[in-house]
Amino acid sequence: MKKKVIASLLIGSVAFLWAGDFNAQAEKDRKALQEYLEKKFADRKNANAFFPYSTKDELDKNFKWGIKGDDFRLGSYAYNIGGKAQYEEMNEMPPYEDAVDAGKELYENEKGIKECFPDPAIAGDYPKFVKGKGVVTLSKAIVSCAKKNNLKDWKLTKGKTAKLEGYFASVSKEKGKKVNIVIDSKEAAEAYERGKKEYYSQRGYLKLSCATCHVQGAGQRVRNEYLSPLTGATTHFPVYRLKWQGLGTLERRIKGCNKNQGETPHKPGSTWTSELLYFMAYMSNGLPVDGPDIRK
């Protein structure tokens, strides 16, 4: 009898240990990435090791050094002095405020939305891994709620979905919420690994990976733009882009970057896109939710 109790206690605690372990690799990845980026932007003195092709003048004048943790939510504006000044100018009259109000209106008045999302401060909790469904991004959760309620015109990339996300993000930010992506099963850990693999795979006729530009390339200049880092890449969505003249979701941004790397874009609702976003969002775990925001 006693033996049985001890055995079941043992099995119980082993199962408990496993449950806590599913994100172990992701935690290692997240910390290593942040450490690499912090080192890269720590000090002008180390700059030649990380930016062998940048001119001395550029490194002296265009970069802010000593960038850490939460700073990365600003993307390239964390370290690019000129870009940051433009960004602050744009933010004096945030062009997304009407969209956030419209999002609040949708939340309160569209049929069934509040029932799907009783708490609007959830921008940091997505994507989620749901057993039987796989990775569910916030855009996907919103669109499937709209479908369930027979609502029309809800897309994954922009429009009503982006406005509602804008409202969710602004409430989350106000409440001081942080990115909090959960990996708590073997299936979830596998989805994360697939997303990571895609992020680091070379694709398209240019044979580039996302990481070529946003990890090794973070801080390099491509024409007039400084490349943003993977840490903090998802914290501030939905984003108002000057190019779009409106709000767009992460799904919309990924489509654009697929084109940047010379690849036919994957579908916004595809498993490919959702698992990639699961990995990317995990890399920002612990950073503050900071959306909506503006980007060029």
Ligand code: HEC
């Ligand atoms: C050829 C280089 C290049 C490649 C490859 C590339 N991107 Fe980008 N990406 C850019 C540029 C340029 C921008 C705009 C400047 C910036 O914010 O980095 C950008 C912006 C982004 C942003 C917005 C960042 C922000 O702060 O709002 C995300 C997210 C992103 N890319 C994801 C990806 C993903 C995912 C992949 C791989 C599927 C990828 N990118 C591949 C060049 C690239």
